[in-house]
Amino acid sequence: MIGNLPFVVCIVLVLLGLWALLFRRNLIKVVIGLKIIENGVNLYLVATGYVQGGVVPIWTYAPPDAAMVLPTPQALTLTSIVIGLATTALMLAFAVVIHRHKGSLDGRKVTELSG
Amino acid sequence: MSVVVRTIARILVPVALLFGGYVILHGHLTPGGGFQGGAVAASAVALLLVAFGTSAVKGLKSPLSVLEDLGGVAFVVLGFLGIGYTFFFNVLAGSGGLFGAPVAPGPNPGYLNTGGTLPPMNWAVGFKVIGGLGAVVVLFALFGGGDDR
Amino acid sequence: MRRWIVLAAFLVVAGCLLLGAARMRPFGAPRLALMDRYFNAFSQGEAATNNVVTAIVFDYRGYDTLGEATVLFTAVVGVALILRRIRR
Numbered sequence: 001m002i003g004n005l006p007f008v009v010c011i012v013l014v015l016l017g018l019w020a021l022l023f024r025r026n027l028i029k030v031v032i033g034l035k036i037i038e039n040g041v042n043l044y045l046v047a048t049g050y051v052q053g054g055v056v057p058i059w060t061y062a063p064p065d066a067a068m069v070l071p072t073p074q075a076l077t078l079t080s081i082v083i084g085l086a087t088t089a090l091m092l093a094f095a096v097v098i099h100r101h102k103g104s105l106d107g108r109k110v111t112e113l114s115g
Numbered sequence: 116m117s118v119v120v121r122t123i124a125r126i127l128v129p130v131a132l133l134f135g136g137y138v139i140l141h142g143h144l145t146p147g148g149g150f151q152g153g154a155v156a157a158s159a160v161a162l163l164l165v166a167f168g169t170s171a172v173k174g175l176k177s178p179l180s181v182l183e184d185l186g187g188v189a190f191v192v193l194g195f196l197g198i199g200y201t202f203f204f205n206v207l208a209g210s211g212g213l214f215g216a217p218v219a220p221g222p223n224p225g226y227l228n229t230g231g232t233l234p235p236m237n238w239a240v241g242f243k244v245i246g247g248l249g250a251v252v253v254l255f256a257l258f259g260g261g262d263d264r
Numbered sequence: 265m266r267r268w269i270v271l272a273a274f275l276v277v278a279g280c281l282l283l284g285a286a287r288m289r290p291f292g293a294p295r296l297a298l299m300d301r302y303f304n305a306f307s308q309g310e311a312a313t314n315n316v317v318t319a320i321v322f323d324y325r326g327y328d329t330l331g332e333a334t335v336l337f338t339a340v341v342g343v344a345l346i347l348r349r350i351r352r
Contacts, residue, residue, distance in 0.1 A: 003290035004286070004288045008282065008285045011285040014281065018278075051292060051293075054292075057316035058315050058316065059316075060315070071303050072303065075325065079321070079328050082336060083335050085339075086336050089343050093342070093343045096346075096347060097346055
């Protein structure tokens with residue numbers, strides 16, 4: 001338990017975002033909750049690749065005889081960050097359009113698609 | 116914004132662009148790369164918007180969109196360079212030409228003339244990210260405002 | 265009523281995630297790192313670059329980056345399409 005405390009902290013971050021996602025009505029706060037979830041998942045992925053006493057996986061002036069952390073989670077987290085940014089821009093654009101049409105940012109009032 | 120913000124923005128916009136260019140240029144040697152440097156350089160557009168208002172970035176929409184398209188096309192063309200082997204094969208690595216100097220294994224000081232197709236791809240993706248993020252910021256500034264504008 | 269159902273679902277998800285994280289392997293000792301060790305050892309020879317992460321993003325997994333660039337382009341087009349005013 002104490003050895004994998006960073007994973008637990010990342011999961012706590014995910015749960016905070018999930019709480020905002022479930023119990024907040026303002027669409028901007030919902031978007032912020034989604035970003036918190038995404039950052040928690042990204043931290044979790046990067047923490048997965050950490051090696052004890054490792055250095056960054058870059059050979060420029062690398063200290064000799066030092067283990068390197070795993071590079072693949074970092075590369076895929078980079079992909080994830082950019083895609084998350086694109087989806088955030090889209091979500092904020094949808095929030096702007098909803099505010100323009102409804103006059104408020106309350107998510108409960110968007111009921112056109114509810115059955 | 117006030118004159119203090121505008122003065123500092125005039126100083127910091129070239130600095131942000133220069134630092135973004137540095138991060139992109141040294142993407143194959145130091146931490147960073149096309150995405151990170153592009154994001155840093157695109158923050159200059161956001162700074163312009165915050166400091167000088169919508170009118171300062173109105174003319175940037177078309178150039179940023181063109182920059183993004185050019186970056187994407189350049190990225191795909193660089194990927195097609197290696198089509199003799201596989202898509203995205205690094206044909207320039209170790210060829211001795213441009214960006215083709217071989218790299219000694221192990222820790223080294225890092226030389227700019229290495230990396231094969233990676234530095235051009237960094238630049239392509241960097242331009243793409245500058246154009247994309249800058250265009251998103253400018254679009255929100257132009258069209259995301261109140262109803263009466 | 266609905267609020268209590270949502271809260272129960274949240275507690276179940278929270279319990280599962282926390283339990284999974286608490287029973288994860290120790291921090292800093294990854295298993296099954298063969299691919300990463302290969303990248304760390306051979307990216308200087310194969311991609312001629314010092315930055316292993318850049319070598320993975322642009323060389324070994326170039327397709328991912330191509331899809332990512334496509335997503336970015338789609339987001340910009342989508343924002344422009346959504347926010348555009350319809351002129352009457």
